[in-house]
Every structure is written in C-alpha cells, then in structure tokens.
Amino acid sequence: MEVVASAPGKVLLTGGYLILERPNAGIVLSTNARFYAIVKPIYEDFKPESWAWAWTDVKLTSPQLSRESMYKLSLKHLTLQCVSSSESRNPFVENAIQYAVAAAHAVLDKNKKDALDKLLLQGLEITILGCNDFYSYRNQIEARGLPLTPEALAALPPFTSITFNAGESNGGNCKPEVAKTGLGSSAAMTTAAVAALLHYLGVVNLSAFSEDPHQQNKDSMDLDVVHMIAQSAHCVAQGKVGSGFDVSSAVYGSQRYVRFSPKVLSAAQAAVEGMSLEEVIGNILNGEWDHERTEFSLPPLMTLLLGEPGTGGSSTPSMVGAVKKWLKDDPEKSQETWRKLAEANSELETQLNMLSKLAKEHWDVYKCVIDSCSRLKPAKWMEGVAEPVKDELVKVLLKAREAMLGIRNHIRQMGQAAGIPIEPESQTELLDATMNMEGVLLAGVPGAGGFDAIFAVALGDSSSNVANAWSSRNVLALLVREDPQGVSLESGDPRSWEITSAVSSIHIK
Known part of the structure; x- marks a missing residue:
C-alpha cells in the first residue's frame, strides 16, 4: 500500500505583519506549486516475534537534496531517534511523523490499535518531493546562458536537484543554504507529510477531496484533523507559534484567514514537561481552535x-x-x-x-x-x-x-x-x-x-x-499560478506523471 498526498504553497496577498494579531485578516492564495509526501511500508510483512520489539524503522528520503535518513520510532513513547548521520535532519517531517503517529494512538479505538501496530511494525518509508517553484533556479539558468524567462524554467526537469549556496563550506560540515522563492515550503512539506501519514494510518480519509476538488467540503472533520496536527508539528519544528496562515492554506486552499489564539498550541510547547505525546495530541485535538476561515479566490479572468x-x-x-x-x-x-x-x-x-x-x-x-x-x-x-x-x-x-x-x-x-x-x-x-x-x-x-x-x-x-x-x-x-485547492490525495508517484503534464502546460508564445 502506498499513499501519496500533496499540499500547496501560498502567496499572502494582504495582511503582512497584521495577520500576526487577531482580529486582523489576511488574504492568502494557494498555488499550483505543491509538496508531495509518499508513504509506504519498508517491509512486506512483519515477523511475529517483532511484537517484542519496542521500536520500528523509519526511512526518510529527500531525492532533490540527495539525502536519506534512518530513524527508530519508539512504539511506546512515539518518539523518533535518528540513527544515521545527523547533518541531514528535517525537523518539520520528524515532527510530522511523531505527531501523526501520536494522533493515530489518541484517536483510534482499541480494536484498531492492533492493526495500527502491525502497520507500524512494517516500518515507514517516507519520500518528500517539492515542485521546482519552491526553489530558486535563477543561478542555474544564468549559468547555462539562457534568458530569464518562464520557458527556461519550464525546461528544467521536474523535481530538479536543489543546489546549495555552500561557497563557505569548511570541510562540508556547515549548514548549506537553499535559495527559496518564499512560497512557504516548510508549511506545505509538513502538511503533505501529515496528510499522507494520517491517511495511511487510517486516522482520516482524504479520498473524497481528491475525486472532485470542486465539491470539496472544506468544513470536513478530516481536514480539520490534518490542520490541527500540521499546525502543531510546524510550530514545534519552528520553535515558535506563528500566525499559521501558511499551514491553513496548505490544508484548505485559498482563503481569508484570521489567526487562532496562540494559547491553543501552548499544550504542544509544554510537551517537554513530562506529558506523553498522546495526551498532548488529545489536548490539541480538543482545543479551542478559534481561527476564522472564509473561502476566497481571485475574481475570474x-x-x-x-x-x-x-x-x-x-x-x-x-x-x-x-x-x-x-x-x-x-x-x-x-x-x-x-x-x-x-x-x-x-x-x-x-x-x-x-x-x-x-x-x-x-x-x-x-x-x-x-x-x-x-x-x-x-x-x-x-x-x-x-x-x-x-x-x-x-x-x-x-x-x-x-x-x-x-x-x-x-x-x-x-x-x-x-x-x-x-x-x-x-x-x-x-x-x-x-x-x-x-x-x-x-x-x-x-x-x-x-x-x-x-x-x-x-x-x-x-x-x-x-x-x-x-x-x-x-x-x-515564475511558473506559479493561483490554484484554490488545498490538501489532496494523489493517484501515484508524481515523478511518473509530472513529465507529461509539464510539457502540455507550457505555451511558448
């Protein structure tokens, strides 16, 4: 079984800075630039004796960054431990994994927990891919002597490797900087990973949103769960409670947004004080989420x-x-x-x-x-x-x-x-x-x-x-356009179908 979910990047049209304080609103447009998360088991089956193991394997791959990390996930404490080299850590996806697995434990009833544990014991293999639009390829285009045009961008293969500005690298150990375009890559990546995992683990069912995106009932409980878990994981990874508009648009699509009271997520930040992750997630899911969201998209044409x-x-x-x-x-x-x-x-x-x-x-x-x-x-x-x-x-x-x-x-x-x-x-x-x-x-x-x-x-x-x-x-x-759709379940690995759609979508005048 393989689950592929995607979430869009954003452009905040109005509300810069003001959106940090309630009750100021911001208009945020979601875009056709998307992050994809692919979740599948590492092992075809689990061995009967593996019940005795308190840990399962998690493998996280980012092909564009040529990175692969291995983790052990504690089935008792639901925490991740990195067992490969630590320089390629991705706190956003790490927190997405911990929070999604904890949500499954908090939400699923007793008879579904056995199935959940069996699924987890097969290991989790997670692949993260971001559309080229999230990253700056300006230097590569200039280096190839090509003009700075959308056509030159469109000619790059989908999910092109991301180059690091690692000019000052001393022995390759300094943290390389990725040049980005400001579309909210961390929020889209976190949301895609949370959505794929929650669907894979049976916490939510996102199929309805993908069959007919125009009929999306954006008031769905399933999307609300994705939203709460993604906001929490994103805030903890960032180390602060932001306004959350980027995660909200990654989940629900284009909208007029008023932020939630920061205290809703104080539970997530207090997790260090000895509460189990499952309890923390329970509090978050039952919290007073008071953000406001109204559908909005650009006028036609x-x-x-x-x-x-x-x-x-x-x-x-x-x-x-x-x-x-x-x-x-x-x-x-x-x-x-x-x-x-x-x-x-x-x-x-x-x-x-x-x-x-x-x-x-x-x-x-x-x-x-x-x-x-x-x-x-x-x-x-x-x-x-x-x-x-x-x-x-x-x-x-x-x-x-x-x-x-x-x-x-x-x-x-x-x-x-x-x-x-x-x-x-x-x-x-x-x-x-x-x-x-x-x-x-x-x-x-x-x-x-x-x-x-x-x-x-x-x-x-x-x-x-x-x-x-x-x-x-x-x-x-850039090739980015508004696309009002939020989180979506995809029919397969985007690397197999991006090639045909990229060719058909570009019109060279």
Whole structure:
C-alpha cells in the first residue's frame, strides 16, 4: 500500500505583519506549486516475534537534496531517534511523523490499535518531493546562458536537484543554504507529510477531496484533523507559534484567514514537561481552535504572477522582530499606521469580492471589460466607457488599484519607521513600473516583503506581456499560478506523471 498526498504553497496577498494579531485578516492564495509526501511500508510483512520489539524503522528520503535518513520510532513513547548521520535532519517531517503517529494512538479505538501496530511494525518509508517553484533556479539558468524567462524554467526537469549556496563550506560540515522563492515550503512539506501519514494510518480519509476538488467540503472533520496536527508539528519544528496562515492554506486552499489564539498550541510547547505525546495530541485535538476561515479566490479572468528579482532573499523572522519592536517602542504612531494599513487591506478585499459578484451577475459585460482593460494602461481604462454596468466595473477595478497603492504606501511607512526594507527602493521602482503596464491590476510584495519576490495580478491575456517586460528588467517570472485547492490525495508517484503534464502546460508564445 502506498499513499501519496500533496499540499500547496501560498502567496499572502494582504495582511503582512497584521495577520500576526487577531482580529486582523489576511488574504492568502494557494498555488499550483505543491509538496508531495509518499508513504509506504519498508517491509512486506512483519515477523511475529517483532511484537517484542519496542521500536520500528523509519526511512526518510529527500531525492532533490540527495539525502536519506534512518530513524527508530519508539512504539511506546512515539518518539523518533535518528540513527544515521545527523547533518541531514528535517525537523518539520520528524515532527510530522511523531505527531501523526501520536494522533493515530489518541484517536483510534482499541480494536484498531492492533492493526495500527502491525502497520507500524512494517516500518515507514517516507519520500518528500517539492515542485521546482519552491526553489530558486535563477543561478542555474544564468549559468547555462539562457534568458530569464518562464520557458527556461519550464525546461528544467521536474523535481530538479536543489543546489546549495555552500561557497563557505569548511570541510562540508556547515549548514548549506537553499535559495527559496518564499512560497512557504516548510508549511506545505509538513502538511503533505501529515496528510499522507494520517491517511495511511487510517486516522482520516482524504479520498473524497481528491475525486472532485470542486465539491470539496472544506468544513470536513478530516481536514480539520490534518490542520490541527500540521499546525502543531510546524510550530514545534519552528520553535515558535506563528500566525499559521501558511499551514491553513496548505490544508484548505485559498482563503481569508484570521489567526487562532496562540494559547491553543501552548499544550504542544509544554510537551517537554513530562506529558506523553498522546495526551498532548488529545489536548490539541480538543482545543479551542478559534481561527476564522472564509473561502476566497481571485475574481475570474485574473492571473496571479510571481517574479523573482534576484536580489537575494530576506529573513522573515528578523523583519517580524523589528516590526514588533517598533509597535512596542512607539505605540501611538505605530497603531495609527497599523489601523490605516488594516483599512486599506479591507478595502482591497471588498473590491475584489465586488468584482467576483459582478462577474457572476453580468458575465458577458465583465468579460468584455476585462478583455479591453487587459490591452490598455490603467490610465486609459475609463476612456469611452458609456454603459452603466461597464462604468461600475471599471470604477471597481480602479478602486482596487487605489487600495493597493494605499497598502504599499502604509507598508513603506511601516518599514521606514521600523528600520527594515519591507518594500525596498529597488522593489518600489519595479512595482511602480509593473502597475503601469497594460492590463495590470495590482502589484506588491507578498507576505513580509523584502527582497524575496514580487507579485502582480494581471487581467485577461496580459500575463505573458508582464513576464516579458519583467525579463527585460532582469526579473524572472515564475511558473506559479493561483490554484484554490488545498490538501489532496494523489493517484501515484508524481515523478511518473509530472513529465507529461509539464510539457502540455507550457505555451511558448
């Protein structure tokens, strides 16, 4: 028996920094970039005498990193012990394994526990694969002398080996840095591993979500269990309770999100104080999860684009620390900026929802307006618009732009006051140029900002022009698009089917 589950990466469109505090909301879009976890037994059968063993084997493989680690899992304490060299540890998957197995123990009744133990005694072999979109391949493209275009990215084989920036390696023992694109790889990886394990161990059944993704009942108990376990494992691996939007979108897909109270996970952090892991998991599953999640996706005929400027990534934790310090040191001024930013975020959300509503009610007019605006610079969108519905639509588009400019303005003020580059000058120039291109509705820095990436939302067919314009400015347009689906059960190893789908999905203009 083999189980393959996947979970998407994310782009935080609005709510950077604010999302850390309730009741501020953020809009997070899930993407077609996914992490896959493949779970199968190591041994075909278990030997009858193996009941006497208190340990079982776990093998964790990351082919892209050329890493393989062996562990022993204690069937009594549900803890993992690494028995291979420790430099290739993956705390996210390690915690996913411990928490998923503990959840199986906490949830399954007595007569299912025998079957669970038999399954565990066959060992667990777990393979982790991440789509190329999570990692930066800019250096490889430049090294091959290829242009910085999406086509050059698409030409890379799926699940390409990840190169380390190990220039300063002394004897190969320092921790290599992987260049990432900021799509939330750790959350997607943790969620995929938790989902695959919980399904494999019989705790949840994810089949329903995969047969018809559009009929996903996102209020399912099974998804809620995946969410709670993945949030806990991710927080413990990170060593802190974050806002959790990245894990929530990895589980449920695109959404408007308000964080849970951090105290829900204090049980997970208190695990060291002598509580068994099974008890800890029981508390987490019965905790007061008070996050809010509303379905959200971009209005029709709009494309999310991500660009990698190649100025090197930014450290999110240190930027968050600087903003928190500013909030504490200058409460009056910071609260004012914070409030204005929250208002601008809310305004953008209102206009995007309005566009989705108008698209439903006046599809033909909507299509026509999006089509004509996709070929014009925003300053010309209003020209020659006479019909009332068209007029209303264009006004809503322009209000959405206005809100985005407001968001960017407040984010820059916040960055200057906190002494960090949330929207650095180089990005400001690039974003201004992007927002003035034909057919571009929005452009900004996602999430915590910095030098990681920029996003744009383009109307109709204008996305290929944006990608070309970016390329001429030394910005690599990634292949990432919005895909509102969350966690999913897959029909097999993605390495066997990625090859055909990658070829069919790329259109070279």
